[in-house]
Amino acid sequence: MTRAVVIGLSAVVVAIRDGEAVALTVRHGGAGDPAGLPFGPFDPDSDRTFELALRAYVTEQTRFDLGYVEQLYTFGDAGRDAPLADLGGGAGASRVISVGYLALAPAAVDTHFAGSEWRPWSRIFPWEDWRAGRPDALDAVDAALRAWAGADAQKLARARLLFALDGAPWNEERVLDRYELLYEAGLVAEAARDRSEAAPVRSDALTVALGEPMISDHRRILATALGRLRGKLKYRPVVFELMPDAFTLSALQRTVEAIAGVPLHKQNFRRALERAELVQGLGRLDADTGGRPAELFRFRREILGARPVGGLSLPLLRE
Known part of the structure; x- marks a missing residue:
C-alpha cells in the first residue's frame, strides 16, 4: 500500500531579546509537552504558494506577522518526520515532507497568544553559546x-572535532552536525522517542546540558x-533584518x-564595518545606553x- 505524502511547512522565526537570540515557539499540547515551531500542512487546492501558507500559519498560531522570509531546507527522513506533530487529515499514517523557512524579525514582539513563546536558543542548544567562554554544558556533554x-577512535575523533574537545578549534557554523551526533549517540531526548524506547535515566547536569527537546x-x-x-x-548583510531602523554600533x-x-x-x-560601508551615522545620540550617549546609525x-x-x-576576541 502506497503511503500518502503530506507537505508540512515549518517556520524558524528569529529575533533578539535582552541580548539573546530567541526563536518563536508554540505549544500545541499541555503545559508539560515539548514546544515546537509554528507549522501546518500545505493544501495544494487552497494555498497559492508555500510562503503565503506559511505566513498564514504563523499569524494564526502566534498572532505574529512575518517580515523577512527565506526558504531554508526540505526535511523528509523517514521516522523523523512528525511523530508528535499533528498535521491533520490522517497525516499520522502518511509520509511527511517538511519545508522549513527562516524568518528574521527586528523585535521579539509579545504575541499575547496562549501557547506561543519567544524561546532563547541557549535553552535548546546550551553548548552553542561561547560568548563568555567555553560553556559549562560541554563538561557533561x-x-x-x-x-x-x-x-572507537573514529567516533571520538568526530566528537572532538565537532565539540572542540581536547583543545580542538570551535566551528560555530556546524550546529546541525553537533545535534546530529548527539542524536546518533542516543543522547538527546528525540532519539529515544523516535526509536520508541524508554527515555534513559540522566543526571540532572546532563539533562540540562542537552537542552530542551x-x-x-x-x-x-x-x-x-x-x-x-x-x-x-559572513557573506550577506542579513543581520540588519534583526535591527531596528536606528541602532548603536554596540547593539x-x-x-x-x-x-x-x-x-x-x-x-x-x-x-571591518567601516570598510564595508554598510552603515551611516544619523547625527544624533542614543541616551538610553545606560552610560555615555552613543551615536545612532542606520543600515x-x-x-x-x-x-x-x-x-x-x-x-x-582572543583570550
Missing part, C-alpha cells in the same frame, strides 16, 4: 560523548536554521555575537540595488 565513543523534527530544523544564519552573517555587535555565539573584538569589528539599505554587498567580518 563531553563525558557523555566519550562514554558513547568508548574505544522539541516536537517532531523541529530541533533539527532549528539547528539547520542557526547554522545557516551563522554562515550567512549591532551584541546582535552579531548573540547569533554567532562567539565574542568579537570591538575595535576590529568596527574597522544603508539603498546599496543593495547598487552593488554586490557582502556580510560582516567576525573578528574573534
